[in-house]
Amino acid sequence: xxxxxxxxxxxxxxxxxxxxxxxxxxxxxxxxxxxxxxxxxxxxxxxxxxxxxxxxxxxxxxxxxxxxxxxxxxxxxxxxxxxxxxxxxxxxxxxxxxxxxxxxxxxxxxxxxxxxxxxxxxxxxxxxxxxxxxxxxxxxxxxxxxxxxxxxxxxxxxxxxxxxxxxxxxxxxxxxxxxxxxxxxxxxxxxxxxxxxxxxxxxxxxxxxxxxxxxxxxxxxxxxxxxxxxxxxxxxxxxxxxxxxxxxxxxxxxxxxxxxxxxxxxxxxxxxxxxxxxxxxxxxxxxxxxxxxxxxxxxxxxxxxxxxxxxxxxxxxxxxxxxxxxxxxxxxxxxxxxxxxxxx
Numbered sequence: 001x002x003x004x005x006x007x008x009x010x011x012x013x014x015x016x017x018x019x020x021x022x023x024x025x026x027x028x029x030x031x032x033x034x035x036x037x038x039x040x041x042x043x044x045x046x047x048x049x050x051x052x053x054x055x056x057x058x059x060x061x062x063x064x065x066x067x068x069x070x071x072x073x074x075x076x077x078x079x080x081x082x083x084x085x086x087x088x089x090x091x092x093x094x095x096x097x098x099x100x101x102x103x104x105x106x107x108x109x110x111x112x113x114x115x116x117x118x119x120x121x122x123x124x125x126x127x128x129x130x131x132x133x134x135x136x137x138x139x140x141x142x143x144x145x146x147x148x149x150x151x152x153x154x155x156x157x158x159x160x161x162x163x164x165x166x167x168x169x170x171x172x173x174x175x176x177x178x179x180x181x182x183x184x185x186x187x188x189x190x191x192x193x194x195x196x197x198x199x200x201x202x203x204x205x206x207x208x209x210x211x212x213x214x215x216x217x218x219x220x221x222x223x224x225x226x227x228x229x230x231x232x233x234x235x236x237x238x239x240x241x242x243x244x245x246x247x248x249x250x251x252x253x254x255x256x257x258x259x260x261x262x263x264x265x266x267x268x269x270x271x272x273x274x275x276x277x278x279x280x281x282x283x284x285x286x287x288x289x290x291x292x293x294x295x296x297x298x299x300x301x302x303x304x305x306x307x308x309x310x311x312x313x314x315x316x317x318x319x320x321x322x323x324x325x326x327x328x329x330x331x332x333x334x335x336x337x338x339x340x341x342x343x344x
Contacts, residue, residue, distance in 0.1 A: 002014055002311075004318065004319045004322055004323075005208065005319070005323075006326075006328075007328075008209075008328075008329055011207070011208055011209075012044070012045055012048065012079075014239060015045035015049075015207065015238050015239040015242065016045045016046075016048035016049040016052060016083075016239070016242070017049065017052070017239060018049050018052050018053035018056065018243065018246070019243055019307070019310065021243070021247055021306070021307050022049065022053045022243050022246050022247055023053045023056045023057045024057070025053075025246055025247040025248075025249055025250050026050075026053050026054050026057040026058075026246070026249070027057045028249075028250035029105070029106050029143060029249040029250050030063075030105070031063060031104065031105035031106055032063050032064040032065070032066065032102070032103075032104040032105065032106065033050050033054065033063065033064070033065050033066070033104060033106040033107070033108065034066045034068060034101065034102065034104040034106070034107050034108075034139070034142075035047050035050065035065070035066065035067045035068065035107075035108045035110060036068050036092060036107060036108070036109045036110060036111050036135055037068070037069060037092065037109065037110040037111025037112065038067035038068060038069045038080075038087075038110060039067075039069030039070060039071050039072065039073070039076065040069075040110060040112075041205075041207065041210060041238075041331065041333065042110065042205060042238055042241065042242065043067065043069065043110050044067075044076055044079065044080060045238065045239070045242060046108065046110070046242040046245065046246070047065060047067040047080055047083075047085045048080065048083045048085065049239075049242045049243070049246060050065050050085075050108070050246060051065045051083050051084045051085050052083075053246060055084065064086060064102070064104070065084065065085050065086065066085070066086045066087070066088060066102060066104065067080050067085050067086070067087050067088070068087075068088045068090050068092070068101060069087070069089070069090070070089060070090070070091060071087060071089050088101065088102075092111050092131045092134065092135060093126060093127070093130065093131055093134070095134050098134045098135060098138050099138060101138060104139070104142060105141075105142050105143065106142060106143055106249055107135075107139045107142045107143070107144045107145070108144075108145045108147075108245060108246070108249075109132065109135060109144055109145065109146040109147060109186075110147050111127065111131050111132075111135070112127060112128050112131075112147065112179070112182065113127035113128060114149075114175050114344050115333075115336070115344050116344070117173070117174050117175040117178075117343070117344045118174075118343045118344060121174045124174060124175060124178050125174075125178050125181070127178075128175075128178035128179055128181060128182045129178055129181040129182055129185060132146070132182045132185040132186060133185050136185055136186055136188075136189040136195060137189070139195075140189050140193040140194075140195045141193075141195070142195070142196075143196040143197075143198075143249055143250075143252035144186065144195060144196065144197045144198070144252060145197075145198045145200060145245050145246075145248050145249055145252060146182070146183075146186050146197060146198070146199050146200065146256075147200050147202060147245070148179055148182060148183050148199050148200060148201045148202070149176070149179050149201060149202055149203070150163070150201050150202065150203035150234075150260065150262065150295055150296075150297045151171065151172070151175065151176040151179055151295065151342070152169045152170075152171050152176055152179050152180050152183065152201065153167055153169065153170065153201075153295065153297065154167070154170035154172070155172070155291075155293040155294055155295055155340070156293055156294070156295075156296055157292060157293050158231070158232045158266060158290075158292060158293060158294055158296070160296070160298075161266065161296075161298050162234065162260070162266065162296035162297040162298035162299070163260075163296065163297055163298060164260070164297075164298040164300065164301070165201070165258045165259065165260060165298075165301055169183075171342070172340075172341065172342035173341060173342015173343055173344070174342070175342060175344045176342050183199055183256075183258075186199060186256055187255065187256055190253075190254045190255050190256050191254075191255065194254055195254065196252035196253055196254055197252055197253070197254070197255075197256035197257070198248040198249070198251050198252045198253065198256065198257045198258075198259060199256050199257070199258045199259070200241075200244070200245050200248065200259060200261045201258060201259065201260045201261065201297065202236075202241060202261045202262065203233075203234045203235070203236070203260070203261070203262035203295070203296075203297050204233055204234060204235045204236065204262060204335065204337065205235075205236055205237070205238040205241045206235050206236065206237050206238060206316050206320070207238045207331075208319055208320055208323040208324075208328070209323075209328075209329060209330045209331045210330065210331040210332075210333045210334075210335070211235070211238075211320075211335060212233055212235055212272075212335050212337045213235065213272065213276065213316055213317060213320040214320055214323075214324060214330065215334050215335055215337065216269070216272055216273045216276050216284075217276050217280065217320050217321060217324040218324060218330075219273075219284075220273065220276055220277050220280055220282050220283075220284050220285075221280065221282065221324060221325075223282075223285065224285070225285045225286055225287040226269065226273050226284060226285065226286050226287070227286075227287055227288050227338040228269060228270060228286050228287065228288045228289055228290050229288050229289075229290070229291050229338060229340055230269070230291070230294055230295065230337060230338045230339070230340050231268060231269050231270065231289070231290025231291060231294060232266050232267060232268055232269065232290070232294040232296060233267050233269060233272075233294070233295075233296070233337055234262040234263050234264075234265070234266065234267065234296055234297055234299075235262065235263050235267065235313065235316065236261065236262045236263045236309055237309060237310070237311035237315075237316060239310070239311065240309035240310055240311055241261055241262075243306075243310075244259075244261045244302065244306055244309075245261070247306050248305070248306075251305060258301075259301055259302050259305065260297040260298060260299050260301065260302055261299075261302055262297050262299060262302075263299070263309060263313065264299045264303065264308075265313060266296055267313065268290070269290075269337075270284075270286065270290070272313075272317070273286070275317050276317055276320065276321055279317065279318060279321035279322075279325075280321050280324070280325055291340070
């Protein structure tokens, strides 16, 4: 197992490390790769992982890896260049700008908006439905891995093991409804243009700078009570989520292949908080009680297609505790995992 990262450079290197299956996936998906919406929480490390896997897969036959975003941070853009990733600044709501993007047989679609939906629902719908329509039209002949979310599912009984890909969508709130819209756009292009698509329904990626475990650790350190109404979660190390998305490129299909991407374990928030509190030398305080249902996903399909995630929950807990205790950099972007009414 890897040593715990102590700097952002070490963390980003860890989050962008491909495994042999990631490299093999790119051998099966030849050609350039465009990553749309690459400036978010996951995009930079996923783009770096693509570049590292492509170099290992291609040897002396390099391909272009192109990250597309508005790129508000010049530092993030510079770091991508240093990793061998080209960048293009683009507003994906600008049809003409999208039409000018370079051709590529492989696309990873990561654009979207969640927080701020309650205050500006129209912008969320534009970002989560109109942008996918523009991008799907531009890349209708490519294979596309499109990020979605487990929020498209209803809350399911904790004892059920989570919603499967066959569970009918039943979104709670406008954000989740707009994410169903995003999926429907890609389904439409698969049905009418033959676009090959894999849809990644992701639940709670864990970095050391954000994520459910960071939210819990900060509440413990600040002596804030942890709400328990959404009492159970699934989580996955962000590096493992990056690997899963890339490894699904060769599986893109018509109709779209839908895959839940998260950890296999149903985790109790109370237990996670107590484990973190023990590692932090603090006490966890709680409010409310666990509901009988939660936002949970079944990962049977993912486990049948891909190798298991490599970073276990115990390691994530240890690393998050150490990172937050040391006061290292955070993104300041809480997940609001406790939200049950879909208002973000």
